[in-house]
Amino acid sequence: MKLSIEAATGLVQWYDTNKRPLPWRDTGNPYDVWLSEIMLQQTRIEAVREKYILIHNTLPDIASLAACDEQTLLRLWEGLGYYTRARNLHRCAITLMEQYGGKLPADYEQLLKLPGIGPYTAGAISSIAFGIPVPAVDGNVMRVIARLFEITEDVRNPSTKAMIEEMISSLFTTVRDAHFVSSFNQGIMELGETVCLPNGEPHCYKCPLQHYCKAMKTGSWKQLPYRSPLRKRTIQNRTLLIIRDSDRFLIHKRPSTGLLAGMYEFYGVDEHLSRKQAIEKAGELGFFPLSIHSLPSSKHIFTHLEWHMKAYEIIVADASDFCKDDFLLVDAKQLADLPIPSAFRTYTYTYALRTEKNG
Ligand code: SF4
Structure with a gap:
């Protein structure tokens, strides 16, 4: 070739x-x-x-x-x-x-x-x-070349x-x-x-390589490039506890390595909690909830992982004395300036902390 x-x-x-x-x-x-x-x-x-x-x-x-x-x-x-x-x-x-x-x-x-x-x-x-x-x-280059020469080897394969x-x-x-x-x-x-598209029929009629392309002649572009199936994403249930008093939100800083390293988030646990369990969890952190409200559920998809999130807003009387490593108490203005991943978009919109759709 x-x-x-x-x-x-x-x-x-x-x-x-x-x-x-x-x-x-x-x-x-x-x-x-x-x-x-x-x-x-x-x-x-x-x-x-x-x-x-x-x-x-x-x-x-x-x-x-x-x-x-x-x-x-x-x-x-x-x-x-x-x-x-x-x-x-x-x-x-x-x-x-x-x-x-x-x-x-x-x-x-x-x-x-x-x-x-x-x-x-x-x-x-x-x-x-x-x-x-x-x-x-x-990936674009591999698709074009695989079709051009009818390469049937797995494009996930480094060789x-x-x-x-x-x-x-x-x-x-x-x-x-x-x-x-x-x-x-x-x-x-x-x-x-723009022409040799990944999904749907390629626009071969306007392709400068059409006279050289094997896949166009045989129609094999439908099968090419060949990609072996990816392993399935892991589903992780999470519950976010959006703990706040009248002025401030409790925000957690994620560890410096791993998923979303060093980013700020609404505090969460890796399981789905009932309201009663959420109140208990807030108590373990040292808060006495005055009220609790369910917020909309949401889903966020990473490459190999999906977060299926429930969320509760938990109102506490006064969070002033709370002090723990990796936690911050911030007002809405400060919160709007922190880097919060789009995984939490549903909740940053809920509190109007973000306004732009891609922000
Ligand atoms: S002729 Fe068609 S299949 Fe072949 S490289 Fe061009 S767009 Fe892709």
């Missing part, structure tokens, strides 16, 4: 003519490529676009990102999920300021050593920002990805021009996002 130069050149020309105008595209700034690539990991372009503009306007370069405090970045990041990305972005910016003169290195291997930058992102930054001839293979990377590397040994490299890598991703 070999990508022909004619097919690749057709793709580059198609991309140069048809690419969507995106705020991070063609700015000539490696920071923009890096920031957008991190934000786009496992997140749709539509969800990223406005957030990208907000974060970029607030933190326009590596120096400002490194200088901001992590909580500010997490607050800006709210709604995008996968908060480890934001933490790594911050750590990486600090490393770049301390060790790389405030610039992203124009070197694939050095990029790989930086926090939060794996092979795909290093390939994307290298090729898009610096024109370095290395592949950047994501399938390695084979596709090898194919693109081999193309780049023949054509090393920086514009070609950048437009080819972006073009094949763009094709996967």
Whole structure:
């Protein structure tokens, strides 16, 4: 299997003519490529676009990102999920300021050593920002190539990805021009996002690769790419206790490692509690509830886990003396400024702590 130069050149020309105008595209700034690539990991372009503009306007370069405090970045990041990305972005910016003169290195291997930058992102930054001839293979690229050559191997298998990377590397040994490299890598991703679609019928009639594509000829695009089934998500029942007095809410800070590390949350336990049990739990924390109200249930889906949440609002007389590690008492204004994951969106909306739908 070999990508022909004619097919690749057709793709580059198609991309140069048809690419969507995106705020991070063609700015000539490696920071923009890096920031957008991190934000786009496992997140749709539509969800990223406005957030990208907000974060970029607030933190326009590596120096400002490194200088901001992590909580500010997490607050800006709210709604995008996968908060480890934001933490790594911050750590990486600090490393770049301390060790790389405030610039992203124009070197694939050095990029790989930086926090939060794996092979795909290093390939994307290298090729898009610096024109370095290395592949950047994501799910879109794998789908297009699997259909183009009717590759039936499991795309979850690292050896399938390695084979596709090898194919693109081999193309780049023949054509090393920086514009070609950048437009080819972006073009094949763009094709996967806009033409060779993951769900539903691909728009083969407008595909620049249609004359080379085996799956189009045989109709096998329906089965490709092949992905072995994922293991089922674990369901975790939770009960949130939203404990408050007239002025303040009790907020818990999650542990510094693991799921939603270091984020703030409404205190919760990993089981469904009855009202009576919820009152007892509040008592164990040292509160004497005056009243308790059920709030709407909600569900939040992580990659391998689903939280099925019940919630109670528990009113207490005065929480002033409460003092315990990892807990805070904050008023509504302070609470609105804390990074609270979108998993708790139902309840931040209940208290009008958040207003924007993606916030
Ligand atoms: S011809 Fe169709 S199936 Fe083949 S790569 Fe293009 S859009 Fe995908």
